[in-house]
Amino acid sequence: MPKGPTQLDGHLVAERLGQALPGIVQRSTDEWVEVRPERLQEALRWLHDSEEFDAAQLSNCCGVDRHHHFEMVYHLQSLDLNHQIVVKAIVLDHDRPSLPSAYPVYKGALLQEREVYDLMGIEFEGHPDLRRIFLWDGFPGHPLRKDFLGIGAGLTSGLARFPYEDKTDPDRIMNPPESMRAAAQEPEAGSQEPSPEWRGEQHP
Amino acid sequence: MTTASEPYVLNIGPQHPSTHGVFRLRVVMDGERIQDMDMIVGYLHRSMEKLAEERTYTQNIPFTDRADYLAAMTGNLGLCVAAEQLSGVEVPERAEYLRVIFAELQRIASHAMANGTLVSDAGAWQTPLLYMFREREKILDLFEMTCGARLTTNYMRIGGVAFDPPPEFWPALRELVDELPERIDEYAELLTDNEIFVARTRGIGVISAADAINGSLVGPALRGSGVPWDLRKAEPYAVYDRFDFEIPVGRTGDVYDRFMVRLEETKQSTRIIRQAMDQIPEGPHKTQIPLALRPEPGEVYGRVEGPRGEIGFYLVSDGGPAPYRFHLRAPSFINLSLLRELAVGSSLPDAVVTLGSIDIVVGEIDR
Numbered sequence: 001m002p003k004g005p006t007q008l009d010g011h012l013v014a015e016r017l018g019q020a021l022p023g024i025v026q027r028s029t030d031e032w033v034e035v036r037p038e039r040l041q042e043a044l045r046w047l048h049d050s051e052e053f054d055a056a057q058l059s060n061c062c063g064v065d066r067h068h069h070f071e072m073v074y075h076l077q078s079l080d081l082n083h084q085i086v087v088k089a090i091v092l093d094h095d096r097p098s099l100p101s102a103y104p105v106y107k108g109a110l111l112q113e114r115e116v117y118d119l120m121g122i123e124f125e126g127h128p129d130l131r132r133i134f135l136w137d138g139f140p141g142h143p144l145r146k147d148f149l150g151i152g153a154g155l156t157s158g159l160a161r162f163p164y165e166d167k168t169d170p171d172r173i174m175n176p177p178e179s180m181r182a183a184a185q186e187p188e189a190g191s192q193e194p195s196p197e198w199r200g201e202q203h204p
Numbered sequence: 205m206t207t208a209s210e211p212y213v214l215n216i217g218p219q220h221p222s223t224h225g226v227f228r229l230r231v232v233m234d235g236e237r238i239q240d241m242d243m244i245v246g247y248l249h250r251s252m253e254k255l256a257e258e259r260t261y262t263q264n265i266p267f268t269d270r271a272d273y274l275a276a277m278t279g280n281l282g283l284c285v286a287a288e289q290l291s292g293v294e295v296p297e298r299a300e301y302l303r304v305i306f307a308e309l310q311r312i313a314s315h316a317m318a319n320g321t322l323v324s325d326a327g328a329w330q331t332p333l334l335y336m337f338r339e340r341e342k343i344l345d346l347f348e349m350t351c352g353a354r355l356t357t358n359y360m361r362i363g364g365v366a367f368d369p370p371p372e373f374w375p376a377l378r379e380l381v382d383e384l385p386e387r388i389d390e391y392a393e394l395l396t397d398n399e400i401f402v403a404r405t406r407g408i409g410v411i412s413a414a415d416a417i418n419g420s421l422v423g424p425a426l427r428g429s430g431v432p433w434d435l436r437k438a439e440p441y442a443v444y445d446r447f448d449f450e451i452p453v454g455r456t457g458d459v460y461d462r463f464m465v466r467l468e469e470t471k472q473s474t475r476i477i478r479q480a481m482d483q484i485p486e487g488p489h490k491t492q493i494p495l496a497l498r499p500e501p502g503e504v505y506g507r508v509e510g511p512r513g514e515i516g517f518y519l520v521s522d523g524g525p526a527p528y529r530f531h532l533r534a535p536s537f538i539n540l541s542l543l544r545e546l547a548v549g550s551s552l553p554d555a556v557v558t559l560g561s562i563d564i565v566v567g568e569i570d571r
Contacts, residue, residue, distance in 0.1 A: 003504045056417045062531040108420020110541045134246035
C-alpha cells in the first residue's frame with residue numbers, strides 16, 4: 001500500500017503512462033513509478049497535461065545516493081484531484097550523473113534542481129541557470145554523496161547502531177517487555193514521572 | 205534631448221533589514237527599474253541533511269527547530285508525522301490535540317512576525333511590528349511554560365509530545381484566545397485601509413494562479429493567488445478533520461492579498477484552538493517508542509502545512525537507527541522560485557515589498 005494518505009498506486013500510473021508512451025516505464029511498485037531517465041521530461045509533461053492525473057505542481061524533488069547509482073525522486077501533486085504521484089528516475093553513471101531538467105515543465109524545479117546539483121552533483125540538461133547555490137564555486141565535491149568523506153562503496157556513513165544501545169541485550173531497547181510498556185503508558189495517578197527505566201527523552 | 209542611462213549593479217545584503225536574514229540580492233538597476241536579479245544564499249548553510257544521516261530520528265527533531273526558526277513547532281510536527289508514517293507509531297489522541305494547539309499558536313506567532321516585517325518594509329517603520337510582537341510574546345510565553353524554550357522548542361516527539369502543559373497553561377491560553385480576535389481586528393483597522401500601505405501593496409508583485417501552481421508555491425503565497433490549497437484540509441494530519449475552519453484566499457495575488465490571507469488565517473487559527481481546547485480528551489501525551497527507532501526499509505514523504513506552506517520530509521530508511529536519506533522540503537526556499545520573474549521590471553522598493561510578502565526564513569532556505 002502507498003505510504004502517503006493521498007498517494008496514487010504506482011502500478012496504476014505505470015499502466016496508463018505505458019499505454020500513452022510505450023516503453024517509458026522501467027519499473028513500478030505500489031508506491032512509485034520509475035521511468036527511463038532519458039525520457040523523464042516526456043513523462044513529466046504527459047502527467048502534467050493528462051486530465052486523469054493532472055500533476056499540476058512539482059511539490060518536491062530530491063536525489064538519493066545509492067552508492068552505485070543515483071535516484072531522483074519527484075513528488076507531483078494534483079491540486080484539483082488531491083492526489084500525489086511519485087516518479088523516480090535512476091541515473092546509473094555515478095561519476096558523471098546527468099538527467100533532463102524538469103524546468104521546462106515545472107518552473108518550481110528552478111531552485112530545487114540547483115540544490116541537487118550543488119549538494120548531490122547531478123547535472124540537469126536544459127536547466128537555464130545551473131550553478132551551485134549554497135556552496136561556493138570551487139567547493140571540492142558534493143557533500144550529500146555517500147562517498148563525500150572518503151567512505152567507499154559498501155560502507156555507510158550513517159549510524160550502525162544507536163550510541164547508547166545495549167549491545168549485549170538489544171531486545172531490552174528494541175522490544176520492552178509487556179509489563180514495562182504498560183507501566184510506561186499508564187503513569188501512576190498524580191505522578192508526572194515516567195518509570196525509571198524510561199528516562200531517555202525526559203532527561204535534561 | 206534624451207538622457208542616456210547606464211545599468212549599474214546594486215548589492216543588497218547579506219546584512220540588510222529588508223532581506224529578513226542573511227540573504228543577499230545582487231540587482232542590476234537601470235535608474236529605479238530592476239533589469240536583472242540574482243539571489244545569493246548559503247550564508248546560513250549548516251548541512252543539516254548530511255548531519256541528519258548520522259543521527260537517529262528523535263535526535264533529528266532539534267534540527268527542524270533551527271531550519272524554520274520562526275515556526276519550530278510546525279517543523280517538529282512535520283518530521284514527527286513523517287517518521288510516524290515510516291515506522292507506524294501510533295499517537296494518543298490527547299497528543300494529537302496538543303499538536304494542533306501548538307501548531308496553530310505557532311502559526312499565529314509566525315504570521316504576526318511575517319505581517320509585521322512586511323508592514324515595516326512598506327514604510328510603517330516598526331510600530332505595527334512591535335504591536336504584533338505583543339501577541340507573539342504571549343504565545344512564546346506559553347511555549348516557555350510548556351517546554352522551557354521559546355524559539356527552538358523541540359517539543360514534538362515521535363509518538364506524541366514531550367510534555368503535558370502545566371495546569372496554569374490552560375487559563376493563560378483561554379485568556380489569549382479570547383483577546384486575539386479583538387487584537388487582529390485592531391491590526392486590520394490600522395492597516396487594511398491605510399492609504400500608504402494600500403498604495404505600496406495593491407497591484408504589486410502579482411502572481412497569477414497558474415504561475416503560482418507551476419512555480420511550486422505553497423502556503424499563503426499560493427492562497428493569495430486564489431488557490432484554496434491547504435494540507436490541513438486536503439490531507440488532514442493530526443486531528444484537523446475534526447475542526448470547523450475556512451481557508452482564506454486572495455483574489456488578485458498581489459502583496460496585499462498575501463497580507464490579508466495571513467491576517468485571516470490567524471483568525472481561523474484562533475477558531476481551531478478554541479475548538480481544540482473544548483474537545484481535548486484526557487489521557488497519555490505520548491506513546492513509548494524504542495530509544496533507537498528502526499523503521500522497516502522504505503521511504504516516505506510526510507508533510508504538514510506550516511505557516512509558510514508545505515513542510516515536507518522525505519525520509520529513506522535502510523533499517524538502521526538513522527535515516528539513510530533525510531530531505532527537508534523547505535517552503536521558503538521553493539517559494540523563491542518566481543522571485544526573479546517578479547522582480548525584473550519592477551522598481552526596487554516594490555521588489556523589497558514582494559520579497560517581504562513571500563515571507564522567507566533564511567534558516568530554512570539554507571538549512
